[in-house]
Amino acid sequence: MPTADRDVHPKIRLLETASRLFYAEGIHAVGVERLVSEAAVTRATFYRHYPTKxxxxxxxxxxxxxxxxxxxxxxxxxxxxxxxxxxxxxxxxxxxxxxxxxxxxxxxxxxxxxxxxxxxxxxxxxxxxxxxxxxxxxxxxxxxxxxxxxxxxxxxxxxxxxxxxxxxxxxxxxxxxxxxxxxxxx
Missing domain, CATH: 1.10.357.10 (Tetracycline Repressor, domain 2)
Incomplete structure (x- = not known):
């Protein structure tokens, strides 16, 4: 699992993580928990930037x-x-x-x-x-x-x-x- 670059804005980290995982594994195969974990953000941060998956x-x-x-x-x-x-x-x-x-x-x-x-x-x-x-x-x-x-x-x-x-x-x-x-x- 790649480590998130904490110098990158959380919204960008989420988008980059999602882009990598959605393309490699499929959209529905990747849950919010996995996205927040790999992007090194909280669920609250996720939903602040993206109200829904x-x-x-x-x-x-x-x-x-x-x-x-x-x-x-x-x-x-x-x-x-x-x-x-x-x-x-x-x-x-x-x-x-x-x-x-x-x-x-x-x-x-x-x-x-x-x-x-x-x-x-x-x-x-x-x-x-x-x-x-x-x-x-x-x-x-x-x-x-x-x-x-x-x-x-x-x-x-x-x-x-x-x-x-x-x-x-x-x-x-x-x-x-x-x-x-x-x-x-x-």
């Missing part, structure tokens, strides 16, 4: 979304649209090669929160809608005949790669995703 889950996914948005922005900025489209999905293929890869945080969370009206699902939907919009806009800018269809296809390819990276050889998943994205991008 679901609030912490939403913060975990929002923070993950912000990180992904920054990463996609970094790899697409200043590139021609088709090249940016390939790069945006290339980072997903590359992620499947990481030793700590456990799939997509958003797909994993959606499996644990089936109610589409739940606040956690709303964070998931917001992220997915953002990513769809990025892909649609890049496909449009690249001159794709049907950018909506292209973006939907690319999101499905992304979802499949993020699940397949856990099930199959990650290098095969990465190269298959890259080839499929290139086919869709034209």
């Amino acid at each position: 679901d609030d912490l889950v939403a913060a975990y996914l929002s923070t993950t979304s912000e990180r992904i948005r920054a990463g996609v922005g970094a790899v697409t900025q200043g590139k021609p649209a088709r090249e940016a489209l390939l790069a945006a999905l290339g980072i997903i293929g590359d992620r499947t090669l990481d030793d700590d890869f456990r799939g997509c945080q958003f797909l994993n969370a959606a499996a644990e929160y089936p109610d589409r009206a739940h606040q956690v699902r709303q964070v998931i939907d917001d992220h997915r809608n953002w990513f769809f919009g990025v892909l649609r806009d890049l496909a449009r800018d690249a001159g794709h005949a049907d950018p909506e269809h292209a973006a939907r296809t690319l999101v499905l390819l992304r979802d499949g790669a993020l699940h397949g990276g856990n099930l199959d050889d990650p290098e095969t998943v990465r190269t298959t995703l890259a080839r499929a994205v290139a086919d869709v991008a034209g």
